[in-house]
Amino acid sequence: MPWLYEGAFTLWGDTSLTPVRLAAVLAQLVTALLIASLARRRWGSAAGRTAALLHLLLSVGLNPEDTQAAAFAVFLLPATVAALWCADRRHWGTAGAAVAAAFLVKQTGAVVLLPVLLLWWRAGGGGRDLARLALGGALPVLATALATDPAGFLFWTVTGSGAYASFSGSVPHVLARALVNAALLAAASAALLLPLARAGRAPAELRLWLGASALAVVTGLHFFGHYYLQLVPPLALLAARALHRRPSAARAGALRATAGLAALFVLWGLLAPRPDTDHAVRLAHAVRARTAPGERVLVWSMHPETYWLAGRPPASRYLTAGLLTNHSGGRSGARTGEPYAVPGTWHVFRAETAADPPHLLVDDSRGGDWAPRHLPTLRTLLAERYRPAGTVDGARLYVLREG
Incomplete structure (x- = not known):
């Protein structure tokens, strides 16, 4: 498909x-x-x-x-x-x-x-x-x-x-x-x-x-x-x-x-209302407003359509957090975190974000068990290279520090 x-x-x-x-x-x-x-x-x-x-x-x-x-x-x-x-x-x-x-x-x-x-x-x-x-x-x-x-x-x-x-x-x-x-x-x-x-x-x-x-x-x-x-x-x-x-x-x-x-x-x-779609649209508007065409972004979420709606290229091949955390929308309570990722994915993710850091990083986990605070690699990346840039509809935005 x-x-x-x-x-x-x-x-x-x-x-x-x-x-x-x-x-x-x-x-x-x-x-x-x-x-x-x-x-x-x-x-x-x-x-x-x-x-x-x-x-x-x-x-x-x-x-x-x-x-x-x-x-x-x-x-x-x-x-x-x-x-x-x-x-x-x-x-x-x-x-x-x-x-x-x-x-x-x-x-x-x-x-x-x-x-x-x-x-x-x-x-x-x-x-x-x-x-x-x-x-x-x-x-x-x-x-x-x-x-x-x-x-x-x-x-x-x-x-x-x-x-x-x-x-x-x-x-x-x-x-x-x-x-x-x-x-x-x-x-x-x-x-x-x-x-x-x-x-x-x-x-x-x-x-x-x-x-x-x-x-x-x-x-x-x-x-x-x-x-x-x-x-x-x-x-x-x-x-x-x-x-x-x-x-x-x-x-x-x-x-x-x-x-x-x-x-x-x-x-x-x-x-019927479509809360997930409406959220993705609002988030895409915020991404588009804070970036220029062609600037790479990372949306840490389970909604890859945000990239397409925003018209911005993803900073990683992993368009959702699923393969990196074992999080799935279909099963609440499953074991999540870096140890449960598909083998080798975090190595690739670190290489991608180090070679060309995303201009904007969006944490759309909204307090889930796959949030950055539970993931050492992502938590370190945010602490060392990004600064907060506000929130949109519960999602936290971070922009790349200059220099």
């Missing part, structure tokens, strides 16, 4: 997010079309139309600020559905490539391999077909690793995720997020729950797909709302099957109710 952003900015400039937003809309439309094709192949054209519509309606049935951004989970969906679409037609090499694409967008996309393997087994389980599936999956991943850096690729996609996927942190905080986002999706699907319960035993590959997607949601124990988007395609297919076993009047009523619920989520997205 970073390559997608880079390509969009190269073609259309980096002053607007409209191109990537349009790409996200296109991703959802492609997903809906693939779902329609899967449903039509099983239950007819009407079921195909219903499945596509349900996917689009249910995809807005979560916290809009979390799930409607042009983020990894959105671009994951076309590849996961394409994997099932290809496997359903016994295009095993292409199915493997689609699984690889899903994995390369987001690691949890690889769980779609489970229903793909079930379809392979039900198709006869031939060794040649399995080889095609394996080769189709391995080649894109291997090519990507070689095009970047094999050791770095392995670290950033697999071995470096240990802390993120650990059991550390506040259990009530994590459990509350899991229950809230599950309740939101259940609310968006409320008109479909009874038909689903009455539909009888669904095809095994769809049940396995839904279960594998639930496993993907659980992985990492963060339970962000956008994780739940992975549940939507199999849920839409299962609901379309269930509705087309119901009388036409009941089917139409369920669709109208689901559309009404989706409209409520859209209104939420349009009307």
Whole structure:
């Protein structure tokens, strides 16, 4: 997905997010079309139309600020559905490539391999077909690793995720997020729950797909709302099957109710306040007012959009404090600090800030456990080279001392 952003900015400039937003809309439309094709192949054209519509309606049935951004989970969906679409037609090499694409967008996309393997087994389980599936999956991943850096690729996609996927942190905080986002999706699907319960035993590959997607949601124990988007395609297919076993009047009523619920989520997205975004905008205005174009700044926060909004280059490759502290917005109470950083990051950070110190340093931790007072390197940098320059919306500003 970073390559997608880079390509969009190269073609259309980096002053607007409209191109990537349009790409996200296109991703959802492609997903809906693939779902329609899967449903039509099983239950007819009407079921195909219903499945596509349900996917689009249910995809807005979560916290809009979390799930409607042009983020990894959105671009994951076309590849996961394409994997099932290809496997359903016994295009095993292409199915493997689609699984690889899903994995390369987001690691949890690889769980779609489970229903793909079930379809392979039900198709006869031939060794040649399995080889095609394996080769189709391995080649894109291997090519990507070689095009970047094999050791770095392995670290950033697999071995470096240990802390993120650990059991550390506040259990009530994590459990509350899991229950809230599950309740939101259940609310968006409320008109479909009874038909689903009455539909009888669904095809095994769809049940396995839904279960594998639930496993993907659980992985990492963060339970962000956008994780739940992975549940939507199999849920839409299962609901379309269930509705087309119901009388036409009941089917139409369920669709109208689901559309009404989706409209409520859209209104939420349009009307709800956005405190984090508003804070980032105010902070960006302050950064722009205190620096000249081209002057490097360091924003110590979890909101990298401040750099883009301010139009100022970052002083470090680490655009958030996460990799340097193990702080994550998804898990309160996790161990944070320099000892828990990704190995080697502080060495790189010290070299970057020593070679070309940022003109302005913004501490936007606002008293969090990843604030500079808990971090010896950052605390020393502030004490030796910077002086206070006021506060903005709770964030502390520091400017580089002359000489």
